[in-house]
Amino acid sequence: xxxxxxxxxAKTAKVSxxxxxxxxxxxxxxxxxxxxxxxxTAIEELNYQPNYIARSLKQKKTSTIGVIVANILHTxxxxxxxxxxxxxxxxxxxxxxxxxxxxxxxxxxYIEMLRxxxxxxxxxxxxxxNLDLYEKLIDKxxxxxxxxRLGPNGKGFSxxxxxxxxxxxxxxxxxxxxxxxxGIVTTSLNQHLTPRLERVKGYRxxxxxxxxxVLDHFIINAELKEIKQSVKDLLSLSNPPKGLVAGxxxxxxxxxxxxxxxxxxxxxxxxxxGIDEVPFASAFNPTITTxxxxxxxxxxxxxxxxxxxxxxxxxxxxxxxxxxxxLITRESSKQK
Amino acid sequence: xxxxxxxxxAKTAKVSxxxxxxxxxxxxxxxxxxxxxxxxTAIEELNYQPNYIARSLKQKKTSTIGVIVANILHTxxxxxxxxxxxxxxxxxxxxxxxxxxxxxxxxxxYIEMLRxxxxxxxxxxxxxxNLDLYEKLIDKxxxxxxxxRLGPNGKGFSxxxxxxxxxxxxxxxxxxxxxxxxGIVTTSLNQHLTPRLERVKGYRxxxxxxxxxVLDHFIINAELKEIKQSVKDLLSLSNPPKGLVAGxxxxxxxxxxxxxxxxxxxxxxxxxxGIDEVPFASAFNPTITTxxxxxxxxxxxxxxxxxxxxxxxxxxxxxxxxxxxxLITRESSKQK
DNA sequence: CTGAAAGCGCTTACAG
DNA sequence: CTGAAAGCGCTTACAG
Numbered sequence: 001x002x003x004x005x006x007x008x009x010a011k012t013a014k015v016s017x018x019x020x021x022x023x024x025x026x027x028x029x030x031x032x033x034x035x036x037x038x039x040x041t042a043i044e045e046l047n048y049q050p051n052y053i054a055r056s057l058k059q060k061k062t063s064t065i066g067v068i069v070a071n072i073l074h075t076x077x078x079x080x081x082x083x084x085x086x087x088x089x090x091x092x093x094x095x096x097x098x099x100x101x102x103x104x105x106x107x108x109x110y111i112e113m114l115r116x117x118x119x120x121x122x123x124x125x126x127x128x129x130n131l132d133l134y135e136k137l138i139d140k141x142x143x144x145x146x147x148x149r150l151g152p153n154g155k156g157f158s159x160x161x162x163x164x165x166x167x168x169x170x171x172x173x174x175x176x177x178x179x180x181x182x183g184i185v186t187t188s189l190n191q192h193l194t195p196r197l198e199r200v201k202g203y204r205x206x207x208x209x210x211x212x213x214v215l216d217h218f219i220i221n222a223e224l225k226e227i228k229q230s231v232k233d234l235l236s237l238s239n240p241p242k243g244l245v246a247g248x249x250x251x252x253x254x255x256x257x258x259x260x261x262x263x264x265x266x267x268x269x270x271x272x273x274g275i276d277e278v279p280f281a282s283a284f285n286p287t288i289t290t291x292x293x294x295x296x297x298x299x300x301x302x303x304x305x306x307x308x309x310x311x312x313x314x315x316x317x318x319x320x321x322x323x324x325x326x327l328i329t330r331e332s333s334k335q336k
Numbered sequence: 337x338x339x340x341x342x343x344x345x346a347k348t349a350k351v352s353x354x355x356x357x358x359x360x361x362x363x364x365x366x367x368x369x370x371x372x373x374x375x376x377t378a379i380e381e382l383n384y385q386p387n388y389i390a391r392s393l394k395q396k397k398t399s400t401i402g403v404i405v406a407n408i409l410h411t412x413x414x415x416x417x418x419x420x421x422x423x424x425x426x427x428x429x430x431x432x433x434x435x436x437x438x439x440x441x442x443x444x445x446y447i448e449m450l451r452x453x454x455x456x457x458x459x460x461x462x463x464x465x466n467l468d469l470y471e472k473l474i475d476k477x478x479x480x481x482x483x484x485r486l487g488p489n490g491k492g493f494s495x496x497x498x499x500x501x502x503x504x505x506x507x508x509x510x511x512x513x514x515x516x517x518x519g520i521v522t523t524s525l526n527q528h529l530t531p532r533l534e535r536v537k538g539y540r541x542x543x544x545x546x547x548x549x550v551l552d553h554f555i556i557n558a559e560l561k562e563i564k565q566s567v568k569d570l571l572s573l574s575n576p577p578k579g580l581v582a583g584x585x586x587x588x589x590x591x592x593x594x595x596x597x598x599x600x601x602x603x604x605x606x607x608x609x610g611i612d613e614v615p616f617a618s619a620f621n622p623t624i625t626t627x628x629x630x631x632x633x634x635x636x637x638x639x640x641x642x643x644x645x646x647x648x649x650x651x652x653x654x655x656x657x658x659x660x661x662x663l664i665t666r667e668s669s670k671q672k
Numbered sequence: 673c674t675g676a677a678a679g680c681g682c683t684t685a686c687a688g
Numbered sequence: 689c690t691g692a693a694a695g696c697g698c699t700t701a702c703a704g
Contacts, residue, residue, distance in 0.1 A: 283593040683696090
């Protein structure tokens with residue numbers, strides 16, 4: 001399987017390589033019909049396929065972006081990635097997706113690998129470390145967009161949920177349902193992570209605004225595997241919460257599993273609101289009240305921003321784009 | 337941000353480009369300590385990063401594989417991709433993931449794009465068309481592995497579930513639970529798709545082997561959006577099935593939603609077994625009996641096979657690797 | 673309207 | 689032990 005190159009096409013069509021290249025790049029300004037046809041025939045005859053690698057080397061751009069996702073197991077991530085791919089596809093850009101598995105070392109390796117592959121820009125769901133590395137990239141004007149979490153010290157471009165609002169809506173909804181003893185359960189021990197911090201902040205604020213006590217022991221933060229135990233401890237208190245906000249989809253599943261295992265009834269014994277919409281929300285019994293993120297809009301926005309950065313169509317050098325969470329009221333949050 | 341190249345390093349270290357290249361490729365056989373150190377210092381000083389694009393052009397290999405997944409919304413796909421990435425990461429290979437969205441045209445575009453980008457090989461979850469294209473690639477000895485579905489006319493390397501066994505196990509389990517009226521619900525109207533065909537075949541066979549009638553109207557095949565209506569029609573029959581096998585995760589969710597909407601009780605009114613494990617299986621009420629695919633093993637196998645192909649370590653030219661499904665018995669299938 | 677030449681940033685036989 | 693030279697497959701100013 002010998003690869004056919006532009007030189008072979010040129011020879012077959014009896015023109016120069018330059019002319020073939022012009023043809024391929026649709027610069028027909030001065031090309032005679034005859035030449036065009038000869039080239040066209042030669043390409044078909046030889047079944048010629050251009051080599052993007054060579055073109056990229058010369059043009060110093062790859063028309064490829066990299067996406068590094070902290071953890072691909074979240075439905076949120078998958079949906080955002082789809083939106084990014086759709087937008088890039090429409091704009092003739094290619095996407096390389098890498099999953100950092102919440103591991104800052106993997107994240108760092110991927111950044112280096114993608115840069116070595118000369119991707120034109122990066123969309124990152126940051127793990128929360130490698131801040132210096134990100135700062136260096138931003139300072140160098142390397143096109144980069146942060147998704148779901150803020151960039152280093154809030155620098156650069158970020159696309160994320162209004163997390164404070166998300167937990168505010170969730171908690172307020174429970175309060176409106178007559179539930180006053182409310183807890184919040186989050187994962188991710190890393191203290192830098194935006195969503196967790198902001199969601200807890202929103203929780204505290206809305207409780208206070210409603211004149212309700214903010215009890216620190218109602219704020220659970222544990223690794224995924226420890227969630228069940230933590231929730232168990234929480235619900236074993238003499239005066240336990242009557243409503244819980246799950247910090248994300250995987251947390252929600254843990255809580256639901258726990259409740260089923262010990263026959264705690266949702267929503268009668270404990271009302272639930274999950275942040276992040278889940279595929280089974282309407283299938284579950286009870287159906288699950290969730291706070292949905294506009295994943296499609298967010299992914300599209302990040303991709304559009306990045307391509308603008310790459311094409312230098314954007315004069316700003318930083319901005320934070322917040323998206324509105326949406327409450328989807330279902331049964332799990334209604335105790336009345 | 338001027339890019340620093342191997343020439344800059346050479347100049348700073350006062351050696352030739354060749355020597356720097358040798359250093360980068362760890363060919364130290366004959367290199368003096370002094371030279372090594374000078375190069376090392378120069379690289380650090382200039383913050384030099386090699387350009388893989390240039391290397392790839394010269395070496396005619398990119399150390400990158402492409403993965404084209406028919407539909408990334410299936411949990412199965414996500415898990416297989418993770419396994420592929422893990423294996424490639426360990427072997428210094430990079431992965432470009434593309435989502436064909438069940439659209440043969442997108443699939444074709446992606447194949448061409450990935451080949452233009454000179455990926456060293458491909459793992460494809462085929463949409464069921466583009467058979468001629470695949471056959472051409474196989475004939476050219478281009479490294480390619482088919483996942484989840486057989487290759488064109490069964491040619492080439494495939495990694496997939498023993499689908500017949502999967503539905504056999506599912507149906508036999510229901511029969512063992514005393515349920516004799518069993519239906520099966522699948523999606524994907526495309527008639528070429530291996531899993532659907534094989535799963536229905538297994539269903540028919542095991543019913544027959546148990547001396548049970550095979551009723552064609554108990555075999556539902558509909559697009560995802562039509563599943564609910566089809567199931568409704570099915571369960572409205574005067575003598576409806578008492579147990580259902582869901583063909584995949586998304587089908588299962590549709591069925592569960594339908595049952596909840598019309599207050600059909602699972603498993604009392606209808607017992608359920610889902611093919612494909614789902615994240616919420618143990619959280620659901622009732623917990624869901626599923627047939628799990630060994631996604632991790634399958635992904636790893638495909639990646640290993642592909643790298644062997646690429647490195648020409650494999651003397652066979654085709655093989656089909658079948659993986660065993662595993663029954664995870666939970667509550668949704670028990671009517672007793 | 674088309675071609676010769678240089679060059680993108682590497683690697684690799686080969687010479688010394 | 690190290691360097692000069694050729695070349696991977698393209699693109700692009702420039703000359704004619």
